[in-house]
Amino acid sequence: MAVLHFILFLSIQNIFATEIVSQESLQADIEAIEKALSKHREQNPYIVIDTQHNKLQIWQNNQIVHQAICATGSGKVLLHPQKSNRWQFNTPRGLWHVQKKVTDPIWAKPQWAFVENGTEIPRLPWEFRRLDPTTLGAYALELGDGYEIHGTLYPSLLGKNITHGCIRLNDEDLALTYQLIDTGNRVYIY
Amino acid sequence: MVFNILLLISVFSISADINTLRTKKEALQLEYNLVKNSPTSYYLIIDFAAKEAHLKADANLLRTCKIMDSFGNIPPRTQKLTLHNHIQPYTTEPKTVYRQRELPLDFSERLTNGPKSRSRLYFMPSFLIQSAGLPTPRDMPGIQLSKQDTKALASALPPNTITIVIPSTSKNLGLAQ
Structure with a gap:
């Protein structure tokens, strides 16, 4: 019996060791x-924008550092009355x-801004009528293709899909985002 | 004799831990391959152990969704799914015809035309993500998320997005960290 127990002990011990x-x-x-996965993970702060609920979050090390209400694209379509131009916002x-961080940005109005207002489109890209120093607020973070994270003249419209594609923030959130985010940092939009 | 029994219990305990580790390794390996092959794409990890779904890109966490409920037979192994299509609020669905009359509702009581208030995400192999409160299909496994989370995922994930499903048989794997 003792031998049997000993053999059983050895077998179990063998399984245990394996x-x-x-x-x-x-x-x-x-x-x-x-x-290997952590090498891919972003070490710098990154921005996550939820266009469905108009929320902007700043993340670092998989933690939310700051959260803000923003305004994003309306999805509306604008047609040029004479030409066949079409813009979807x-x-x-x-x-x-x-791509770039700008203080006191000046908005060089694109064609659609004039079409939307029903005013004449300036012929030259540097014409004075195109330049607007107030609309974008104190800071702008350029993402490329004309899209920016910037301020707003209408804070009551934050939380809604009303912009032409840019992301609008109120003054405090914009200042904090400008401070936390550097050129080259990632922006995930969904 | 008592010693042998104790040893046997330890073996079973280690076996359970090994299964947990194996599941964790499989899931991590799938995620690593995904990140390596398409670093800019969004992907989803449905972790039944943590009762959470994580929207990620390049191993960075973008959103955590609480799993409110699950239905159907969830396979007990780590699975890789592909998003097939969405039913978004403005998707026009095939009309239901009953005795040569077109009905405004399908048999799950959804509007076949006009705006719908909720989204559904269909995956291959068969798996469904839908908003809580909707009727659940009989033969399809899936999860229910809040309306906000479903809407956000439907916006984030284009067709052919890869999703990793981690079964609940394992312990909390902490993959969101």
């Missing part, structure tokens, strides 16, 4: 994959990067 080894090996594999989805 399991321990495979547990350690799995643990080592997991650590290696986690390390969507905030584009996907990964963007902050």
